[in-house]
Amino acid sequence: MIPIDLADWLQQHLREGQAVNRQLHELLLQAVLQGRLAAGSKLPSSRWLAQQLGVSRNTVIDAYDNLRAQGCLDTRQGSGSYVAEVEREAPQLPPKPGRPKEAPALSKRGRLLLEQAGVSARQWGAFMPGVPDVTEFPVRTWLRLHNRRWREAQPERLSYAPGGGLPALRDALAEHLRGARSVQCTAEQIIVTSGSHQAVDLVARLLTDPGDTVWLEEPCYWGLRSTLQSLDLNLVAQAVDSEGLRWPTRPRGAMPRLVLATPSHQYPLGMVMSLARRQHLLEQCRSHGSWIVEDDYDSEFRFGTRPVASLQGLDGGDRVLYVGSFSKTLFPGLRLGYLVVPASLAPLFAKASAELYREGQLQQQATLADFIQQGHLGSHTRRMRTLYGRRREALLAAVHEQFGAQLPVLGDNAGLHLVLQLPADTDDCALETAAAAAGIAVRALSRYYSRPASVQRGLLLGYACVPEHKIGPAFQTLAGVIRQHCPHLATRKRS
Ligand SMILES: Cc1ncc(COP(=O)(O)O)c(C=O)c1O
Structure with a gap:
């Protein structure tokens, strides 16, 4: 392949939403192994290729360096990089983008879903983001309440749930959300779900049609992006800045049917949406007939500042569908969450959720209602806030100890994770893999972006499920891996 063909071929196969460095390396490796790049042929200069692909030169240098380390490239002093003699695979066409080889029968939306799947097999340990300390869950209290419910089990509690969930839980949730999150609602507006x-x-199925435009924050939580992706919607990423989601001055394309936002704690970067932005968002959505889905996933955990009231409360409950979950406050495996919908939609949502999901787990829902009403949710959340606050301090101290002010930390004043920013030329996905090999679970920040042009590099570090005494040693291990991937970071001089 001559350089211009190579650049074209790479351009065609680079996919949005995935780290460019890694893809570039994999594609070049594939081209060498399949003989598309013949032994002895000269690779274009990193500067030229970077210009053609619209990526940084370091990205290309990184990919070349990886190939060189694998013995696929030879460097001739002063003359450039040449493809080395390697054992080749039988020639075969590269898979077309969007068509995984092993699953040819999948639908387009099935393929889209799986291509961007982000779920990790590991869900525990330093520094798994977003995971609460489930070992602190008050099991004895829960068992006592649960056993009582089983002793009095009514036959209808062992059947399917009524549309919207168990009335006792909807009552308890309405009261809790009015007090804790300034959500304006009655129990009828609450739909119990199995998580966010x-x-x-449910919102997307009832309020959008395939092809409708949905705005997401850039970056955003991959899990909810995947849910929307699988419904064949036109997902458009909108930038966030220090005040949260920014309504573009001159929006391009169709106006959104839905806007999915995290106003209380932007996921994953951590900023709080300003009042001015909240009002502007509500005004725009009212004038365009768009719905806002407010994902309020972890606002119970704020350190040093008071929780910010919900956007739903500001709106009065007309435009906003409020989503909450017990995945962070109790434990993710409970699979219980809720949706608060405008009063006019409430009976429709209740009916549709029963029709679609045929929910059950009423004994569990009854136990949770008691748990909330008897004050255990409040006391458990307060206790965990103190515990997580200490773990957060320990992680911040460990970062400072290892890197001083060299690596900025974002979003550390709330939630269960913080973001450690890395130099723009770092391959954070490769770092994630190397950290996993060293026994440390982290997530690359670039995975949360869908447009290569806006990608920032960093690591999400969850501190909630790591005992305080393990944070320093675990971060020390991670710091070693970070230094290998960011060699230009200065070694910190101790004062
Ligand atoms: C931004 C965000 N929203 C929601 C959730 C929770 O989803 P679920 O309630 O389905 O467990 C998570 C979990 O990590 C999250 O990060």
């Missing part, structure tokens, strides 16, 4: 994923699925 199902809540967003």
